Amino acid sequence: MKDYILETPPNAGEQTWNTAHPFYQSATVLAIDIGIEGIGLALRRGPKPLWTQTFEVSLPEAAPLESRRLKRGGRRTRSSRRARDIQFKQ
Secondary structure, eight states: OOOOOOOOOTTTTSOOSOTTSHHHHHOEEEEEEEOSSEEEEEEEETTEEEEEEEEEOOOOOSHHHHHHHHHHHHHHHHHHHHHHHHHHHO
């Protein structure tokens, strides 16, 4: 078995973009963070935060989605079976 040695690039872990760039200093950005227990929203202009809010949401149980997942899997199986049959006949 061949061993591979991966070398770390010289600038690994360093900041590759410039925070002093005019776009970063003036851009208005909406950040959306979807987590397990909620959704976080933040609005900032440049590096200055203008507004932040966290919304707590409850996730649906997985059981109601089970039948939909099975149906989707069945559709994909049927369509791939048809594609294989067509390729086999050619």
